[in-house]
Amino acid sequence: MAERMDLEKRYMNMLENMPGIYIETDPHGNILECSESAAVLFGVKREELRGSDIAERFTTETDAAFFTDCLSGAKQICGYEFTAADINGNEIILRGISLCEVSGGVFAFISSDVTDESEQEEQSRLTSEELEMKLLERTREMTRAYNELDNFSAIIAHEFKAPIRAIRLYSNIIADELDSTLSRDAEDALCKINEYCDKSLDLIKNLLEFSRLKARIPEHSQVDMNKLVEGCLNDLRVIHSEADIRVNTALLPVVSGDEFLLRHAVYNILDNSLKYSSVREYTDIDISCRTVGDMYEFSFKDNGVGFDMSGSADPFTMFSRLHTSDEFKGTGVGLAAVRSIVEKHGGRVCISSEPDKGCLVVISIKK
Missing domain, CATH: 1.10.287 (Helix Hairpins)
Structure with missing residues (x-):
């Protein structure tokens, strides 16, 4: 534990000593961490920046779209000037220096504040090589x-x-x-x-x-979601041979993604449906898909016991449990893995439920 605390301390010290304005985001631009200088620049506390969308800090849609293209690798950020605003609406000009992936799904955005001439003069003293x-x-x-x-x-x-x-x-x-x-x-x-x-x-x-x-870094290929779902169900039917499993599956599309990761996500969702409907006479699962813009939305609806969302923590957080271990076994890791996998594919996952009315999990994946 002491060793881990030391590593975290080293990491925070390095973060504060990074040159310029330092912001970490996920692949969607959601801010994960930032330096104190970034928080001071925007006039807010670091806690307020964490979890917010960096696009909300830019004052133009063009800048937000450019940053998204840089995250995907389609464009280079070095030298690009973003127009942003602090909490009072004052204009800030951030010149991009670097954007790189420092860990799986974590991107480091480094920029300099060139709003004032003094900042520009200070930056010019550093050669590009240094x-x-x-x-x-x-x-x-x-x-x-x-x-x-x-x-x-x-x-x-x-x-x-x-x-x-x-x-x-x-x-x-x-x-x-x-x-x-x-x-x-x-x-x-x-x-x-x-x-x-x-x-x-x-x-x-x-x-x-x-x-x-x-x-794991996703290895994209063409994945037939019909075959993937069928394979997951076949495995689960072997494990839960005593269960009466009834599944209604619509025609599902072929997507570009990592088959190993997507299979793990779908398997976890279906396994949860079986777990929380085990007290029913039979398990009923409806699987469908619809197109929303450039995304496929896959829906998994079951007839399980459900849960009260108003009094529950985020079910996709590590160790979050929807029911006590006395009711249903589990570790609270499965849905956290589902969210991580879906986000690696540029998508999102959400869940909705009511007590005794089953559960609906929706995952979106780019076409």
Whole structure:
């Protein structure tokens, strides 16, 4: 834990020492992090910038569209001047210096404030070569810090598996050795130990899987969504052989995407439908698709127990649970993985539900 805190501290220190105005965004332009200088420039707190769309800071649609093209790699940001505004409506001119992907789905946007002549004079003292070398060095350090954080999480999760398995093994030995002399409370305690060991191992497995999915760079190909959904359902029918699964699937299109990642997302959605409808007489799932602009919207509607959205946290946040573990097993990682995968494909995911009225999950993917 101390090592992870040290890595995070190093990362924040590097962020503050980055030259110019530093802003991190996801592939859609949503601000993930920024330097204090960026917050001061816009006249707001850093917390207010996080989670907002960077396009909202630009005063023209042309600048917002140009930034989106730079994120996709279609255009280069160096030298382009963006017109923005602070909280009081005062005009700010940001000259693009660099836009690069420092980690999977995380882009670093570095610019300079050239609104005032003094800033322009200061910037001119730095030769392009000096600035480029400094930015390159900082980018490499940022990349190393991200990789260290990811690797540290994976190592910790992996190392936890051995002691947890040992705990379960020794509890079973105790149960076997003292079988006839164990009290009812002792038996219950040993059962609880095994139960929590199983939950911990499931959580570690899901965390490692989530880490691998998040780090994967999508390899696009033509994916037949009809075949993909059918394959997921066939696998689930084998696992849930006792369940009465009824599926109504419309004709689905072929999309450009990473088949491995998309299959994982669809599998998680359908697996949730089976889980939360397991108390019903049968599972009923409707799968359809419609075209909205340049996006395909895939809908998955089930007849599960549903949940109250007004009192629930964001279901796509890591470890968020829609029901208690006593009602339905789970680790709260599956839907977080779905959102990460869909966002890697330039889309969005949303969910709607009511208690006892099932659940609707919609994922959008670019054509």
